[in-house]
Amino acid sequence: MADLLALSGEILETGHSEGPINRITHELSEISDEIAIVEAFSHSIVFRTDDGLVVFDTSGIPSGDRVVKAIRGWNDVDRFNSLVYTHGHIDHVGGCGAFLADVERRSDPRPEIIAHENVPARFDRYDLTNGYNLVINSRQFRGFIKKGYGIGGKDNHFLPKTTRKPDTTYRTRLERTIGGLEIEFHHARGETDDHTWAWIPEHRAICAGDFFIWNFPNAGNPQKVQRYPREWAAAMRAMAGQGAELFLPAHGLPIAGRDRIRGVLLEVAETLETLVADTLALMNEGARLNDIIHSVKVDPERLERPYLKPLYDEPEFVVRNIWRMYGGWYDGNPAHLKPARDADLARELAELSGGVQNLAERAKKLAASGDLRLACHLVELATLAEPGNKAVHAIRAEIYQLRREAESSLMAKGIFGYASAESLDAAGEEDPYRD
Numbered sequence: 346m347a348d349l350l351a352l353s354g355e356i357l358e359t360g361h362s363e364g365p366i367n368r369i370t371h372e373l374s375e376i377s378d379e380i381a382i383v384e385a386f387s388h389s390i391v392f393r394t395d396d397g398l399v400v401f402d403t404s405g406i407p408s409g410d411r412v413v414k415a416i417r418g419w420n421d422v423d424r425f426n427s428l429v430y431t432h433g434h435i436d437h438v439g440g441c442g443a444f445l446a447d448v449e450r451r452s453d454p455r456p457e458i459i460a461h462e463n464v465p466a467r468f469d470r471y472d473l474t475n476g477y478n479l480v481i482n483s484r485q486f487r488g489f490i491k492k493g494y495g496i497g498g499k500d501n502h503f504l505p506k507t508t509r510k511p512d513t514t515y516r517t518r519l520e521r522t523i524g525g526l527e528i529e530f531h532h533a534r535g536e537t538d539d540h541t542w543a544w545i546p547e548h549r550a551i552c553a554g555d556f557f558i559w560n561f562p563n564a565g566n567p568q569k570v571q572r573y574p575r576e577w578a579a580a581m582r583a584m585a586g587q588g589a590e591l592f593l594p595a596h597g598l599p600i601a602g603r604d605r606i607r608g609v610l611l612e613v614a615e616t617l618e619t620l621v622a623d624t625l626a627l628m629n630e631g632a633r634l635n636d637i638i639h640s641v642k643v644d645p646e647r648l649e650r651p652y653l654k655p656l657y658d659e660p661e662f663v664v665r666n667i668w669r670m671y672g673g674w675y676d677g678n679p680a681h682l683k684p685a686r687d688a689d690l691a692r693e694l695a696e697l698s699g700g701v702q703n704l705a706e707r708a709k710k711l712a713a714s715g716d717l718r719l720a721c722h723l724v725e726l727a728t729l730a731e732p733g734n735k736a737v738h739a740i741r742a743e744i745y746q747l748r749r750e751a752e753s754s755l756m757a758k759g760i761f762g763y764a765s766a767e768s769l770d771a772a773g774e775e776d777p778y779r780d
């Protein structure tokens with residue numbers, strides 16, 4: 346059994362990690378006699394009570410069975426009393442079916458599922474946007490469908506059909522005593538509008554859901570609905586004020602120690618607050634979105650912290666989300682208000698450049714000199730102007746592959762990698778990432 350608290354302690358002391366912090370081992374580690382974590386995507390955090398187990402998050406559908414098996418290897422006596430969805434993302438609710446199958450196998454009474462009141466609304470939205478969610482997740486996470494998130498064929502379901510809606514929902518705060526264990530559920534907006542963090546006084550513990558992910562906060566995700574950076578920071582401050590001795594996030598390692606917990610929470614809060622303040626200051630001066638994303642930055646030293654690295658999301662995307670939250674979709678460039686078709690503009694520029702080949706060649710030169718942002722614009726114009734041109738697609742594939750390699754965040758890598766694969770396909774070359 347891994348000593349997760351020692352591991353996180355060492356990482357926070359030294360400021361760096363030898364191995365991955367988000368470990369998807371499907372193994373259970375005991376934090377105390379009454380608390381255990383199964384590390385998966387997401388984790389399940391289990392509390393033993395006098396009347397069965399309370400589990401925070403059910404993990405995703407590909408992990409559910411292994412997570413339940415790991416829990417049963419630790420405790421095969423107690424029933425699942427309650428399942429808590431810290432929010433409705435499928436890596437937290439998708440494993441529900443595996444828990445319910447265990448309940449049925451043991452002929453236990455059905456557990457109560459507890460979540461914020463926006464979780465069922467999210468599930469309804471997933472039904473409305475099922476195809477969109479499958480598309481964007483296969484861009485963000487390569488091989489998404491192959492990994493078991495979709496069922497396959499026409500019946501692809503983003504939200505697994507075995508995931509049950511919560512039985513009990515609340516709006517701002519809920520206090521419950523389950524098998525003698527007092528739990529305070531607190532709602533706050535952050536990564537989502539349906540998030541719960543919980544305070545468990547007996548253990549002086551916080552279950553944080555995705556408010557803390559050992560990565561730069563996922564507050565900018567380019568393909569997802571609104572995130573709430575300012576509210577996220579406020580939630581971090583509220584958690585920092587609890588005096589927790591044990592901090593249990595749904596991804597990455599748990600953290601022990603009052604000062605250490607407070608320190609990391611306040612630093613994440615401050616980072617988000619500064620991003621919001623800097624972005625709003627420029628918005629208030631009337632700046633365009635494009636100017637703002639090129640001028641608002643996070644102190645690079647902060648981005649080196651083991652819990653603020655931009656490996657999943659990144660500050661530039663958060664700036665866009667702040668714009669979207671407080672502004673409209675209009676970016677301040679009047680040509681973008683009612684734009685020409687992309688393909689029409691591309692053909693016009695291709696003609697001015699003396700043909701798409703010139704645009705593509707120039708793109709290649711820019712890429713070679715390291716200006717990948719400009720290179721992508723030019724090669725995109727070239728393919729839009731002549732979508733059937735295989736030579737241009739081959740260049741596009743190469744440039745987006747370079748771009749993918751140069752980026753740090755999974756979100757940028759996913760989208761650029763997908764674009765590269767698209768062009769490999771169009772160029773008639775082998776697509777190594779095809780689902």
Ligand SMILES: [Zn+2]
Pocket residue numbers: 387434436437555595596
């Ligand atoms: Zn998550």
